[in-house]
Amino acid sequence: MTDIGAFLKERLQKPLPGDIAHKYMMAQPIGQRFKMQYEKPPKNGAVMIALYPDEGKIYFPLMQRPPYQGIHGGQVSLPGGKKEESDHDLIETAIRETFEEIGVKISDNEVIGSLSDLNVTASNFIVKPIISILKKKPDFIRDPREVEHIFHAEVQHLIHPQTLQETELTVAQEVRLKAPFFNIEDKVVWGATAMILSEFVEILKEHYT
Incomplete structure:
Protein backbone atom coordinates (compact mmCIF):
# COMPACT_ATOMS: atom_id res chain seq x y z
CA MET A 1 0.00 0.00 0.00
CA THR A 2 2.91 2.33 0.76
CA ASP A 3 4.35 1.78 -2.73
CA ILE A 4 1.20 2.62 -4.65
CA GLY A 5 0.44 5.54 -2.34
CA ALA A 6 3.86 7.08 -2.93
CA PHE A 7 3.60 6.45 -6.68
CA LEU A 8 0.14 8.01 -6.99
CA LYS A 9 0.97 11.01 -4.83
CA GLU A 10 3.87 11.87 -7.12
CA ARG A 11 2.18 10.86 -10.39
CA LEU A 12 -0.95 12.95 -9.80
CA GLN A 13 1.18 16.09 -9.77
CA LYS A 14 2.27 15.44 -13.37
CA PRO A 15 0.28 15.79 -16.63
CA LEU A 16 -2.64 13.33 -16.68
CA PRO A 17 -4.06 11.25 -19.58
CA GLY A 18 -7.46 12.97 -19.14
CA ASP A 19 -9.47 13.31 -22.36
CA ILE A 20 -7.64 10.53 -24.20
CA ALA A 21 -8.37 8.01 -21.44
CA HIS A 22 -11.97 9.23 -21.08
CA LYS A 23 -12.66 8.61 -24.77
CA TYR A 24 -11.69 4.93 -24.47
CA MET A 25 -14.84 4.34 -22.41
CA MET A 26 -17.23 6.81 -24.03
CA ALA A 27 -20.54 5.22 -25.08
CA GLN A 28 -21.51 5.78 -28.71
CA PRO A 29 -25.09 6.09 -30.03
CA ILE A 30 -26.38 3.43 -32.38
CA GLY A 31 -28.24 5.05 -35.25
CA GLN A 32 -29.36 8.65 -34.91
CA ARG A 33 -27.03 10.88 -32.94
CA PHE A 34 -28.33 13.29 -30.35
CA LYS A 35 -27.00 16.31 -28.51
CA MET A 36 -28.13 17.38 -25.07
CA GLN A 37 -28.51 21.12 -24.52
CA TYR A 38 -28.89 22.93 -21.22
CA GLU A 39 -29.89 26.49 -20.44
CA LYS A 40 -27.76 26.63 -17.29
CA PRO A 41 -23.99 26.07 -16.96
CA PRO A 42 -22.79 22.72 -15.58
CA LYS A 43 -22.95 22.15 -11.83
CA ASN A 44 -19.80 21.15 -9.94
CA GLY A 45 -19.48 17.80 -8.21
CA ALA A 46 -16.89 15.36 -6.94
CA VAL A 47 -16.47 11.62 -6.44
CA MET A 48 -14.08 9.62 -4.28
CA ILE A 49 -11.75 6.74 -5.14
CA ALA A 50 -10.96 5.55 -1.60
CA LEU A 51 -8.16 2.96 -1.74
CA TYR A 52 -7.74 0.59 1.17
CA PRO A 53 -5.83 -2.65 1.90
CA ASP A 54 -7.50 -5.98 2.59
CA GLU A 55 -5.69 -9.33 2.87
CA GLY A 56 -2.71 -8.17 0.83
CA LYS A 57 -4.74 -6.58 -1.98
CA ILE A 58 -5.90 -3.03 -2.64
CA TYR A 59 -9.57 -2.20 -3.17
CA PHE A 60 -11.91 0.76 -3.50
CA PRO A 61 -15.69 0.88 -3.02
CA LEU A 62 -18.29 1.29 -5.73
CA MET A 63 -22.02 1.53 -5.22
CA GLN A 64 -25.14 0.69 -7.19
CA ARG A 65 -27.84 3.30 -7.02
CA PRO A 66 -31.50 2.28 -6.52
CA PRO A 67 -33.67 2.25 -9.65
CA TYR A 68 -35.42 5.58 -10.18
CA GLN A 69 -36.60 7.77 -13.06
CA GLY A 70 -33.50 9.99 -13.10
CA ILE A 71 -30.74 9.75 -15.68
CA HIS A 72 -28.47 7.65 -13.42
CA GLY A 73 -31.08 5.41 -11.77
CA GLY A 74 -29.79 1.89 -11.13
CA GLN A 75 -26.29 2.66 -12.36
CA VAL A 76 -22.97 1.93 -10.68
CA SER A 77 -21.02 4.91 -9.41
CA LEU A 78 -18.28 6.05 -7.11
CA PRO A 79 -19.49 7.74 -3.93
CA GLY A 80 -19.95 11.44 -4.55
CA GLY A 81 -22.34 14.17 -5.56
CA LYS A 82 -23.03 17.86 -6.01
CA LYS A 83 -20.96 20.57 -4.35
CA GLU A 84 -22.99 22.34 -1.68
CA GLU A 85 -22.57 26.00 -0.72
CA SER A 86 -21.28 24.88 2.68
CA ASP A 87 -18.43 22.87 1.08
CA HIS A 88 -15.11 24.72 1.19
CA ASP A 89 -13.93 22.96 -1.96
CA LEU A 90 -14.52 19.83 -4.04
CA ILE A 91 -12.32 17.73 -1.77
CA GLU A 92 -14.73 18.55 1.04
CA THR A 93 -17.62 17.63 -1.28
CA ILE A 102 -21.42 4.74 2.41
CA GLY A 103 -20.55 5.78 5.98
CA VAL A 104 -16.78 6.08 5.44
CA LYS A 105 -15.14 9.06 7.16
CA ILE A 106 -12.05 10.30 5.30
CA SER A 107 -9.72 12.97 6.66
CA ASP A 108 -7.99 15.69 4.64
CA ASN A 109 -4.58 14.14 5.20
CA GLU A 110 -5.74 10.87 3.59
CA VAL A 111 -6.43 12.69 0.31
CA ILE A 112 -3.45 12.44 -2.07
CA GLY A 113 -4.71 14.22 -5.19
CA SER A 114 -7.23 14.16 -8.02
CA LEU A 115 -7.73 12.97 -11.59
CA SER A 116 -8.85 15.12 -14.52
CA ASP A 117 -12.23 16.82 -14.38
CA LEU A 118 -14.92 15.06 -16.41
CA ASN A 119 -17.77 16.90 -18.12
CA VAL A 120 -20.80 14.61 -17.70
CA THR A 121 -23.16 15.94 -20.36
CA ALA A 122 -25.94 13.48 -19.49
CA SER A 123 -26.53 15.22 -16.15
CA ASN A 124 -24.85 18.59 -16.84
CA PHE A 125 -22.11 18.18 -14.24
CA ILE A 126 -18.37 18.74 -14.16
CA VAL A 127 -17.02 16.07 -11.84
CA LYS A 128 -13.65 16.06 -10.09
CA PRO A 129 -12.44 12.56 -9.03
CA ILE A 130 -10.59 12.71 -5.70
CA ILE A 131 -8.22 9.93 -4.59
CA SER A 132 -7.56 8.98 -0.98
CA ILE A 133 -5.47 6.30 0.72
CA LEU A 134 -6.88 4.62 3.86
CA LYS A 135 -4.68 2.65 6.26
CA LYS A 136 -7.19 -0.17 6.75
CA LYS A 137 -10.48 -1.50 5.42
CA PRO A 138 -13.25 0.77 6.71
CA ASP A 139 -16.66 -0.22 7.98
CA PHE A 140 -19.31 0.53 5.36
CA ILE A 141 -22.78 1.80 6.22
CA ARG A 142 -24.93 2.50 3.18
CA ASP A 143 -27.61 5.16 2.99
CA PRO A 144 -30.59 3.07 1.78
CA ARG A 145 -32.14 6.09 0.05
CA GLU A 146 -29.13 6.60 -2.22
CA VAL A 147 -27.35 3.25 -2.25
CA GLU A 148 -28.83 -0.14 -3.05
CA HIS A 149 -25.59 -2.11 -2.81
CA ILE A 150 -21.91 -1.50 -2.00
CA PHE A 151 -19.30 -3.65 -3.70
CA HIS A 152 -15.54 -3.45 -4.11
CA ALA A 153 -13.12 -3.25 -7.02
CA GLU A 154 -9.71 -4.86 -6.66
CA VAL A 155 -7.09 -2.61 -8.23
CA GLN A 156 -5.04 -5.25 -10.05
CA HIS A 157 -8.23 -6.89 -11.36
CA LEU A 158 -9.27 -3.50 -12.76
CA ILE A 159 -6.21 -3.29 -15.02
CA HIS A 160 -6.61 -6.85 -16.36
CA PRO A 161 -7.59 -6.74 -20.08
CA GLN A 162 -10.50 -9.19 -19.61
CA THR A 163 -12.19 -6.72 -17.24
CA LEU A 164 -12.80 -4.40 -20.19
CA GLN A 165 -15.84 -5.45 -22.25
CA GLU A 166 -18.55 -3.96 -24.45
CA THR A 167 -22.34 -4.22 -24.60
CA GLU A 168 -25.43 -2.55 -26.05
CA LEU A 169 -27.67 -0.54 -23.73
CA THR A 170 -30.96 1.29 -24.08
CA VAL A 171 -31.27 4.44 -21.97
CA ALA A 172 -34.11 6.94 -21.59
CA GLN A 173 -36.37 4.16 -23.00
CA GLU A 174 -35.35 4.82 -26.61
CA VAL A 175 -31.66 5.72 -27.00
CA ARG A 176 -29.49 2.75 -27.99
CA LEU A 177 -25.81 2.87 -27.13
CA LYS A 178 -22.72 0.80 -27.78
CA ALA A 179 -21.07 1.01 -24.39
CA PRO A 180 -17.60 -0.09 -23.29
CA PHE A 181 -17.68 -1.16 -19.65
CA PHE A 182 -15.63 -2.61 -16.81
CA ASN A 183 -16.93 -5.95 -15.54
CA ILE A 184 -16.42 -5.63 -11.79
CA GLU A 185 -18.03 -8.22 -9.52
CA ASP A 186 -20.36 -9.07 -12.44
CA LYS A 187 -21.59 -5.46 -12.50
CA VAL A 188 -21.64 -3.35 -15.66
CA VAL A 189 -19.63 -0.24 -14.82
CA TRP A 190 -20.11 2.14 -17.74
CA GLY A 191 -20.65 5.81 -18.56
CA ALA A 192 -19.06 8.55 -16.47
CA THR A 193 -17.78 6.13 -13.83
CA ALA A 194 -16.06 3.99 -16.47
CA MET A 195 -14.52 7.10 -18.05
CA ILE A 196 -13.09 8.17 -14.69
CA LEU A 197 -11.78 4.66 -14.02
CA SER A 198 -10.26 4.55 -17.50
CA GLU A 199 -7.94 7.40 -16.59
CA PHE A 200 -7.16 5.73 -13.27
CA VAL A 201 -6.32 2.49 -15.11
CA GLU A 202 -3.92 4.25 -17.49
CA ILE A 203 -2.06 5.65 -14.49
CA LEU A 204 -2.09 2.32 -12.63
CA LYS A 205 -0.57 0.59 -15.66
CA GLU A 206 2.48 2.79 -15.28
CA HIS A 207 2.94 1.43 -11.76
CA TYR A 208 2.12 -2.25 -12.30
CA THR A 209 3.59 -2.75 -15.77
Whole structure:
Protein backbone atom coordinates (compact mmCIF):
# COMPACT_ATOMS: atom_id res chain seq x y z
CA MET A 1 0.00 0.00 0.00
CA THR A 2 2.91 2.33 0.76
CA ASP A 3 4.35 1.78 -2.73
CA ILE A 4 1.20 2.62 -4.65
CA GLY A 5 0.44 5.54 -2.34
CA ALA A 6 3.86 7.08 -2.93
CA PHE A 7 3.60 6.45 -6.68
CA LEU A 8 0.14 8.01 -6.99
CA LYS A 9 0.97 11.01 -4.83
CA GLU A 10 3.87 11.87 -7.12
CA ARG A 11 2.18 10.86 -10.39
CA LEU A 12 -0.95 12.95 -9.80
CA GLN A 13 1.18 16.09 -9.77
CA LYS A 14 2.27 15.44 -13.37
CA PRO A 15 0.28 15.79 -16.63
CA LEU A 16 -2.64 13.33 -16.68
CA PRO A 17 -4.06 11.25 -19.58
CA GLY A 18 -7.46 12.97 -19.14
CA ASP A 19 -9.47 13.31 -22.36
CA ILE A 20 -7.64 10.53 -24.20
CA ALA A 21 -8.37 8.01 -21.44
CA HIS A 22 -11.97 9.23 -21.08
CA LYS A 23 -12.66 8.61 -24.77
CA TYR A 24 -11.69 4.93 -24.47
CA MET A 25 -14.84 4.34 -22.41
CA MET A 26 -17.23 6.81 -24.03
CA ALA A 27 -20.54 5.22 -25.08
CA GLN A 28 -21.51 5.78 -28.71
CA PRO A 29 -25.09 6.09 -30.03
CA ILE A 30 -26.38 3.43 -32.38
CA GLY A 31 -28.24 5.05 -35.25
CA GLN A 32 -29.36 8.65 -34.91
CA ARG A 33 -27.03 10.88 -32.94
CA PHE A 34 -28.33 13.29 -30.35
CA LYS A 35 -27.00 16.31 -28.51
CA MET A 36 -28.13 17.38 -25.07
CA GLN A 37 -28.51 21.12 -24.52
CA TYR A 38 -28.89 22.93 -21.22
CA GLU A 39 -29.89 26.49 -20.44
CA LYS A 40 -27.76 26.63 -17.29
CA PRO A 41 -23.99 26.07 -16.96
CA PRO A 42 -22.79 22.72 -15.58
CA LYS A 43 -22.95 22.15 -11.83
CA ASN A 44 -19.80 21.15 -9.94
CA GLY A 45 -19.48 17.80 -8.21
CA ALA A 46 -16.89 15.36 -6.94
CA VAL A 47 -16.47 11.62 -6.44
CA MET A 48 -14.08 9.62 -4.28
CA ILE A 49 -11.75 6.74 -5.14
CA ALA A 50 -10.96 5.55 -1.60
CA LEU A 51 -8.16 2.96 -1.74
CA TYR A 52 -7.74 0.59 1.17
CA PRO A 53 -5.83 -2.65 1.90
CA ASP A 54 -7.50 -5.98 2.59
CA GLU A 55 -5.69 -9.33 2.87
CA GLY A 56 -2.71 -8.17 0.83
CA LYS A 57 -4.74 -6.58 -1.98
CA ILE A 58 -5.90 -3.03 -2.64
CA TYR A 59 -9.57 -2.20 -3.17
CA PHE A 60 -11.91 0.76 -3.50
CA PRO A 61 -15.69 0.88 -3.02
CA LEU A 62 -18.29 1.29 -5.73
CA MET A 63 -22.02 1.53 -5.22
CA GLN A 64 -25.14 0.69 -7.19
CA ARG A 65 -27.84 3.30 -7.02
CA PRO A 66 -31.50 2.28 -6.52
CA PRO A 67 -33.67 2.25 -9.65
CA TYR A 68 -35.42 5.58 -10.18
CA GLN A 69 -36.60 7.77 -13.06
CA GLY A 70 -33.50 9.99 -13.10
CA ILE A 71 -30.74 9.75 -15.68
CA HIS A 72 -28.47 7.65 -13.42
CA GLY A 73 -31.08 5.41 -11.77
CA GLY A 74 -29.79 1.89 -11.13
CA GLN A 75 -26.29 2.66 -12.36
CA VAL A 76 -22.97 1.93 -10.68
CA SER A 77 -21.02 4.91 -9.41
CA LEU A 78 -18.28 6.05 -7.11
CA PRO A 79 -19.49 7.74 -3.93
CA GLY A 80 -19.95 11.44 -4.55
CA GLY A 81 -22.34 14.17 -5.56
CA LYS A 82 -23.03 17.86 -6.01
CA LYS A 83 -20.96 20.57 -4.35
CA GLU A 84 -22.99 22.34 -1.68
CA GLU A 85 -22.57 26.00 -0.72
CA SER A 86 -21.28 24.88 2.68
CA ASP A 87 -18.43 22.87 1.08
CA HIS A 88 -15.11 24.72 1.19
CA ASP A 89 -13.93 22.96 -1.96
CA LEU A 90 -14.52 19.83 -4.04
CA ILE A 91 -12.32 17.73 -1.77
CA GLU A 92 -14.73 18.55 1.04
CA THR A 93 -17.62 17.63 -1.28
CA ALA A 94 -16.14 14.20 -1.98
CA ILE A 95 -15.38 13.59 1.71
CA ARG A 96 -18.86 14.65 2.81
CA GLU A 97 -20.68 12.64 0.16
CA THR A 98 -18.60 9.52 0.87
CA PHE A 99 -19.58 9.67 4.52
CA GLU A 100 -23.25 10.35 3.75
CA GLU A 101 -23.59 7.60 1.15
CA ILE A 102 -21.42 4.74 2.41
CA GLY A 103 -20.55 5.78 5.98
CA VAL A 104 -16.78 6.08 5.44
CA LYS A 105 -15.14 9.06 7.16
CA ILE A 106 -12.05 10.30 5.30
CA SER A 107 -9.72 12.97 6.66
CA ASP A 108 -7.99 15.69 4.64
CA ASN A 109 -4.58 14.14 5.20
CA GLU A 110 -5.74 10.87 3.59
CA VAL A 111 -6.43 12.69 0.31
CA ILE A 112 -3.45 12.44 -2.07
CA GLY A 113 -4.71 14.22 -5.19
CA SER A 114 -7.23 14.16 -8.02
CA LEU A 115 -7.73 12.97 -11.59
CA SER A 116 -8.85 15.12 -14.52
CA ASP A 117 -12.23 16.82 -14.38
CA LEU A 118 -14.92 15.06 -16.41
CA ASN A 119 -17.77 16.90 -18.12
CA VAL A 120 -20.80 14.61 -17.70
CA THR A 121 -23.16 15.94 -20.36
CA ALA A 122 -25.94 13.48 -19.49
CA SER A 123 -26.53 15.22 -16.15
CA ASN A 124 -24.85 18.59 -16.84
CA PHE A 125 -22.11 18.18 -14.24
CA ILE A 126 -18.37 18.74 -14.16
CA VAL A 127 -17.02 16.07 -11.84
CA LYS A 128 -13.65 16.06 -10.09
CA PRO A 129 -12.44 12.56 -9.03
CA ILE A 130 -10.59 12.71 -5.70
CA ILE A 131 -8.22 9.93 -4.59
CA SER A 132 -7.56 8.98 -0.98
CA ILE A 133 -5.47 6.30 0.72
CA LEU A 134 -6.88 4.62 3.86
CA LYS A 135 -4.68 2.65 6.26
CA LYS A 136 -7.19 -0.17 6.75
CA LYS A 137 -10.48 -1.50 5.42
CA PRO A 138 -13.25 0.77 6.71
CA ASP A 139 -16.66 -0.22 7.98
CA PHE A 140 -19.31 0.53 5.36
CA ILE A 141 -22.78 1.80 6.22
CA ARG A 142 -24.93 2.50 3.18
CA ASP A 143 -27.61 5.16 2.99
CA PRO A 144 -30.59 3.07 1.78
CA ARG A 145 -32.14 6.09 0.05
CA GLU A 146 -29.13 6.60 -2.22
CA VAL A 147 -27.35 3.25 -2.25
CA GLU A 148 -28.83 -0.14 -3.05
CA HIS A 149 -25.59 -2.11 -2.81
CA ILE A 150 -21.91 -1.50 -2.00
CA PHE A 151 -19.30 -3.65 -3.70
CA HIS A 152 -15.54 -3.45 -4.11
CA ALA A 153 -13.12 -3.25 -7.02
CA GLU A 154 -9.71 -4.86 -6.66
CA VAL A 155 -7.09 -2.61 -8.23
CA GLN A 156 -5.04 -5.25 -10.05
CA HIS A 157 -8.23 -6.89 -11.36
CA LEU A 158 -9.27 -3.50 -12.76
CA ILE A 159 -6.21 -3.29 -15.02
CA HIS A 160 -6.61 -6.85 -16.36
CA PRO A 161 -7.59 -6.74 -20.08
CA GLN A 162 -10.50 -9.19 -19.61
CA THR A 163 -12.19 -6.72 -17.24
CA LEU A 164 -12.80 -4.40 -20.19
CA GLN A 165 -15.84 -5.45 -22.25
CA GLU A 166 -18.55 -3.96 -24.45
CA THR A 167 -22.34 -4.22 -24.60
CA GLU A 168 -25.43 -2.55 -26.05
CA LEU A 169 -27.67 -0.54 -23.73
CA THR A 170 -30.96 1.29 -24.08
CA VAL A 171 -31.27 4.44 -21.97
CA ALA A 172 -34.11 6.94 -21.59
CA GLN A 173 -36.37 4.16 -23.00
CA GLU A 174 -35.35 4.82 -26.61
CA VAL A 175 -31.66 5.72 -27.00
CA ARG A 176 -29.49 2.75 -27.99
CA LEU A 177 -25.81 2.87 -27.13
CA LYS A 178 -22.72 0.80 -27.78
CA ALA A 179 -21.07 1.01 -24.39
CA PRO A 180 -17.60 -0.09 -23.29
CA PHE A 181 -17.68 -1.16 -19.65
CA PHE A 182 -15.63 -2.61 -16.81
CA ASN A 183 -16.93 -5.95 -15.54
CA ILE A 184 -16.42 -5.63 -11.79
CA GLU A 185 -18.03 -8.22 -9.52
CA ASP A 186 -20.36 -9.07 -12.44
CA LYS A 187 -21.59 -5.46 -12.50
CA VAL A 188 -21.64 -3.35 -15.66
CA VAL A 189 -19.63 -0.24 -14.82
CA TRP A 190 -20.11 2.14 -17.74
CA GLY A 191 -20.65 5.81 -18.56
CA ALA A 192 -19.06 8.55 -16.47
CA THR A 193 -17.78 6.13 -13.83
CA ALA A 194 -16.06 3.99 -16.47
CA MET A 195 -14.52 7.10 -18.05
CA ILE A 196 -13.09 8.17 -14.69
CA LEU A 197 -11.78 4.66 -14.02
CA SER A 198 -10.26 4.55 -17.50
CA GLU A 199 -7.94 7.40 -16.59
CA PHE A 200 -7.16 5.73 -13.27
CA VAL A 201 -6.32 2.49 -15.11
CA GLU A 202 -3.92 4.25 -17.49
CA ILE A 203 -2.06 5.65 -14.49
CA LEU A 204 -2.09 2.32 -12.63
CA LYS A 205 -0.57 0.59 -15.66
CA GLU A 206 2.48 2.79 -15.28
CA HIS A 207 2.94 1.43 -11.76
CA TYR A 208 2.12 -2.25 -12.30
CA THR A 209 3.59 -2.75 -15.77
